[in-house]
Amino acid sequence: MALEVEGLKVHYRTVKGDVRALDGVSFSLEDGEIVGLAGESGCGKTTLGKSLIRLDGRMRHMGGTAVLDGTELPIGDDRAMNAHRWKEVSIIPQYSMSALNPTRKIGKMTAELLRSRGKSYRELKDELVRRLELVGLSEKVLDNYPIELSGGMKQRVVMVLSTLLDPSLLIADEVTSALDVTNQKAVAETLVRFRDMGFVKSMIVVTHDLSLVYQIADTIMVMYAGQIVEKASAETIIKSPKHPYTKALIGALPEVGLEYGDERLKSIPGKPPHLLNPPTGCRFRDRCPLASEECETEPPKVAVEAGHEVSCWKAVD
Amino acid sequence: MLELRNVWKSYRVGALGSKRLTAVRDVSIDIAPGEVLSVVGESGSGKTTIGKMVLQLTSVTRGSILLDGADVTARGHAQRKAYYRKVQGVFQDPFSSYNPIFKADRIFETVRESYFPEVKRAAWNARVEEVLQGVRLDPGSVLNKYPHQLSGGQLQRMLIARALLLDIQVLVADEIISMLDASTRIDVLNLLGELKERGLGVLFITHDLSLANYISERVVIMRHGAVVETGLTGKVFTDPQHPYSRNLLASVPQLHRKWSDSETEPEELEPDGDREVPPPPLTEVTEHHWVAARS
Numbered sequence: 001m002a003l004e005v006e007g008l009k010v011h012y013r014t015v016k017g018d019v020r021a022l023d024g025v026s027f028s029l030e031d032g033e034i035v036g037l038a039g040e041s042g043c044g045k046t047t048l049g050k051s052l053i054r055l056d057g058r059m060r061h062m063g064g065t066a067v068l069d070g071t072e073l074p075i076g077d078d079r080a081m082n083a084h085r086w087k088e089v090s091i092i093p094q095y096s097m098s099a100l101n102p103t104r105k106i107g108k109m110t111a112e113l114l115r116s117r118g119k120s121y122r123e124l125k126d127e128l129v130r131r132l133e134l135v136g137l138s139e140k141v142l143d144n145y146p147i148e149l150s151g152g153m154k155q156r157v158v159m160v161l162s163t164l165l166d167p168s169l170l171i172a173d174e175v176t177s178a179l180d181v182t183n184q185k186a187v188a189e190t191l192v193r194f195r196d197m198g199f200v201k202s203m204i205v206v207t208h209d210l211s212l213v214y215q216i217a218d219t220i221m222v223m224y225a226g227q228i229v230e231k232a233s234a235e236t237i238i239k240s241p242k243h244p245y246t247k248a249l250i251g252a253l254p255e256v257g258l259e260y261g262d263e264r265l266k267s268i269p270g271k272p273p274h275l276l277n278p279p280t281g282c283r284f285r286d287r288c289p290l291a292s293e294e295c296e297t298e299p300p301k302v303a304v305e306a307g308h309e310v311s312c313w314k315a316v317d
Numbered sequence: 318m319l320e321l322r323n324v325w326k327s328y329r330v331g332a333l334g335s336k337r338l339t340a341v342r343d344v345s346i347d348i349a350p351g352e353v354l355s356v357v358g359e360s361g362s363g364k365t366t367i368g369k370m371v372l373q374l375t376s377v378t379r380g381s382i383l384l385d386g387a388d389v390t391a392r393g394h395a396q397r398k399a400y401y402r403k404v405q406g407v408f409q410d411p412f413s414s415y416n417p418i419f420k421a422d423r424i425f426e427t428v429r430e431s432y433f434p435e436v437k438r439a440a441w442n443a444r445v446e447e448v449l450q451g452v453r454l455d456p457g458s459v460l461n462k463y464p465h466q467l468s469g470g471q472l473q474r475m476l477i478a479r480a481l482l483l484d485i486q487v488l489v490a491d492e493i494i495s496m497l498d499a500s501t502r503i504d505v506l507n508l509l510g511e512l513k514e515r516g517l518g519v520l521f522i523t524h525d526l527s528l529a530n531y532i533s534e535r536v537v538i539m540r541h542g543a544v545v546e547t548g549l550t551g552k553v554f555t556d557p558q559h560p561y562s563r564n565l566l567a568s569v570p571q572l573h574r575k576w577s578d579s580e581t582e583p584e585e586l587e588p589d590g591d592r593e594v595p596p597p598p599l600t601e602v603t604e605h606h607w608v609a610a611r612s
Contacts, residue, residue: 040498041469151360180359180524185568185576208499211570215577238572252503254531255571259550260510265531267507268500271468 002202003029003052003169008064010051020275021047023226024064029169034195034203036213036234038249039223042272046094048223049171049206051075053089069168086117090167090200094174096158100146106157107142113161124164131160131199135190152183159190163199170200174207188216211253214238219307222246225272225283232308242310245284282313290314318518319371319404319487320347324380326366326542339592340366342542343380348487348518353509355521355529355550357565358539364522368491371520372406373397384487402432405480406489410496411472415464421472422460424479432483448478452508470501474508481512488512491522506532526569530554535605538562541589543596548606558608560584587611 008025011018021044029035039045051059052066052075061076068088074080093099101109110128111121129139135156146154155175163170172191176184194200207213213220213234220237222230222245230243241247248268270287273279281296282288288295294313302315326341341363348354356364369375371382373391382389384403391397408414415421425445429436436444446456452474459471467475473493480488490509494502509519509532523529529536530550537547538561546559557563564583570576599607 040500181526181565181568182359184570188570189576209570210499211572214572215570215575249499250572252499253572254503254506254527255573259530260507260532264507265503267503271501 002031002033002069004065004067005052006065006067008048008051008066009062010047010055011060011062012047012058013060014058014276017276018060018062020226020278021059022051023275023278025226025228026064027221027228027231029202029204031201032195033219034192034205034217036217036220037204037206037223038208038210038213038220040208040249040272042275043223044226044275045206045208045223046173049091049173049204052169052204053085053091053171054078054081086162086167087165088167089169089171090162090165091171091173092159092162092175095178096175097151097154097178099158100154102146105143105145106149110142110161110164114164117165119165128160128164131164132157134193134197135160136186152179152186155179155183155187156190159187159194163194166199168201170194170203172203172205175205176207176212177209184212185215188212192216210238210249211255222249225278226275227283227311229284229312230308230310232304236308242304242308242315243284243312244288244290244314248287282311318348318350318385319520320383321345321367321371322381322383324367324370324382325378326363326370326375327378340542341370342592342596344539344542344544345380346537346544346547348520350486350518351513351516352535353513353519353521353533355523355533355536356539357523357526357529357536359524359565361541362539363542364524364539365491368406368489368520368522371487371489372404373400374406398431402483403485404487404489405483405485406491407473407476407480407493409492411469411476412464414476415472417464419463421462421464421467421475424475425482428479428482444482445478448481449475451481452478453504454478468501469497470504473497473505477505477508477512485517487518487520489520489522492524494528495523495525526554526566527571538565540586541596542592543609544599544607545609546607547599552603552606556603556606558602558606559611561586 006026008022010022011020025048037045037048055061066073066075073084114121114124132141137153137156141149141157176187179187191203195203205213205217217234220234221228224245230246237246238250241250252265252267254265268287273283282299285291285295299311299313301309301311303309304315322345324341324344327337327339330336330338344367356367358364370377389400391400429441449456454471454474459467459475464472494505497505506528513519521533533550536550536553538545540561546553546562557566567579597610599609601607
């Protein structure tokens with residue numbers, strides 16, 4: 001078991017009160033597993049990714065634990081987390097194209113980064129060059145400024161840097177959303193290759209694009225309003241989803257081959273609840289076509305079959 | 318209705334404009350009323366430049382753009398204003414399309430100020446509510462709100478409503494749903510379908526082939542500023558002739574097919590060459606399906 005998260009709660013402090021971005025999230029990750037985390041904007045998926053590596057100033061750890069390889073991560077303590085960052089937990093941030101220092105050449109920036117972690121650039125340089133070549137970049141990029149590289153190249157540089165110290169857990173936050181389809185595929189396949197080559201042990205891929213995450217993930221978790229509503233293998237989530245939200249999300253995806261006219265795609269009516277004061281019971285209730293009285297109480301977490309968990313009253317029978 | 322004839326566009330780039338970058342090369346396309354035409358391509362293929370030229374946000378280097386047979390290049394403010402009565406655009410990021418200081422419905426007020434100053438307020442408000450209902454928005458829930466209080470899908474539909482206040486013929490939609498959530502993007506997409514049924518011509522610029530396939534009858538695939546393949550959507554997507562189109566289609570993530578299942582490797586493509594020379598000519602392979610010649 002690489003990662004075990006139990007009852008994680010993270011709130012955002014605002015003047016109006018606490019926004020409960022993560023409200024009791026529990027899941028686990030096997031060694032070598034790629035988990036896709038999907039959901040709409042504002043469902044807490046980025047917060048979940050971030051909370052495992054660095055809570056920013058507005059975020060408060062309100063409870064719950066994260067255990068990585070047997071040691072508990074001090075996620076509430078910014079300074080204590082420093083020892084774990086990059087070496088054990090690493091992240092490819094959402095806007096990684098702007099994550100590079102524009103005033104430094106890539107090589108110099110890397111050296112400074114490594115020095116701050118007490119590592120020697122000279123010792124690691126061969127490995128760095130080897131990995132850059134693996135993603136199709138030449139050693140020459142180390143002498144380039146970020147502005148001289150294209151978006152796809154910068155993305156690949158950041159991917160190599162994030163995984164240079166062989167972290168146990170990698171969080172890839174919307175790494176493909178700013179790229180076009182050809183680059184998207186290359187980047188997504190590189191993530192899988194990094195796992196296969198052992199650069200990272202397990203991975204959480206945060207994305208709003210279900211069809212992309214289906215291509216690379218072993219398991220998919222669907223989040224809604226700060227909670228995980230369904231978790232199953234990628235195949236199961238797409239082929240036989242149980243939660244009405246997952247079904248609606250898949251029903252809203254245009255596929256090549258479908259045309260306007262013959263079969264109109266349907267959107268999900270309404271919008272997610274505000275997490276300042278989340279509703280009791282099932283949070284999808286207001287938008288759910290199946291909602292009934294029992295949905296006013298907290299839905300149970302049902303194991304439909306091994307590895308397939310759904311939080312929904314309608315999955316009970 | 319709207320026609321681009323052999324349009325070229327070069328930008329001056331580098332220090333003091335020392336270099337030239339040719340972004341669009343010899344592109345000829347046309348849009349009929351009641352039609353959605355998709356322009357698809359990777360970043361840097363010139364698809365956004367085409368939209369900008371149609372909206373006269375940037376000049377045309379060579380060639381011409383015609384609306385109902387007349388050159389659209391405006392001379393002076395009055396002509397430009399008259400043109401924008403007929404052609405409007407909506408862009409990718411709904412949040413930066415609005416001024417965050419003002420309420421979002423100010424976009425309707427500015428239309429009244431510049432185009433319909435004679436319309437009485439009550440009559441105008443009725444008209445605004447009518448177009449809002451036309452884009453499936455509840456006027457009560459979007460009027461009198463600030464941009465941050467509305468969702469991306471609502472903001473994007475309000476921008477479309479604003480364009481509809483002006484009895485337009487052509488709407489340029491540049492990546493209008495790529496920033497929206499899966500659950501709301503379909504609303505905006507279906508709205509484009511309804512607009513087309515009402516007789517509007519839509520230039521739909523996107524990098525997402527599945528969206529292009531869903532909404533448009535005809536598609537133009539661009540690479541390095543030139544058209545590589547064009548024709549009826551059904552023909553281009555079921556039988557792509559150009560290796561670039563095939564690569565593009567193979568990389569679209571889909572739910573019924575995994576990348577790892579397909580045996581085919583991406584095909585070798587010609588590198589970006591001299592962009593000043595005319596691109597390879599298009600030849601008609603079957604009826605309503607053209608593809609660029611390869612050397």
